[in-house]
Amino acid sequence: MGQGKKEQIFLKNYVEELVSNTLDKLSKEGDFCTCPRCRLDIMAYALNHIPPKYAVTQLGEVYTKISYLEQQLEVDVTIALVEAIKIVSKNPRHDNSGF
Ligand SMILES: [Zn+2]
Numbered sequence: 001m002g003q004g005k006k007e008q009i010f011l012k013n014y015v016e017e018l019v020s021n022t023l024d025k026l027s028k029e030g031d032f033c034t035c036p037r038c039r040l041d042i043m044a045y046a047l048n049h050i051p052p053k054y055a056v057t058q059l060g061e062v063y064t065k066i067s068y069l070e071q072q073l074e075v076d077v078t079i080a081l082v083e084a085i086k087i088v089s090k091n092p093r094h095d096n097s098g099f
Pocket of ligand 1: 036037038092
């Protein structure tokens with residue numbers, strides 16, 4: 001029985017990956033705060049507005065399967081992020097000390 005190589009498999013929400021990558025792209029073009037606090041606030045908002053897409057993946061395979069995602073999902077992610085950036089920029093929750 002399956003005592004061969006140990007495969008580390010886990011659940012992965014590909015939307016989270018896509019949100020992170022898309023936010024990276026947007027932050028190169030956009031003019032908004034990208035400190036860790038604002039970045040995570042933006043991601044949290046966007047992820048709460050997009051249904052997750054979970055898949056079972058193996059360690060090392062994390063980045064390889066993103067292309068299966070439909071184009072529509074990328075559009076949804078971008079729209080949610082633009083909205084999230086607006087909201088977080090209006091009410092940034094980073095503290096004033098480094099800014
Ligand atoms: Zn910030």
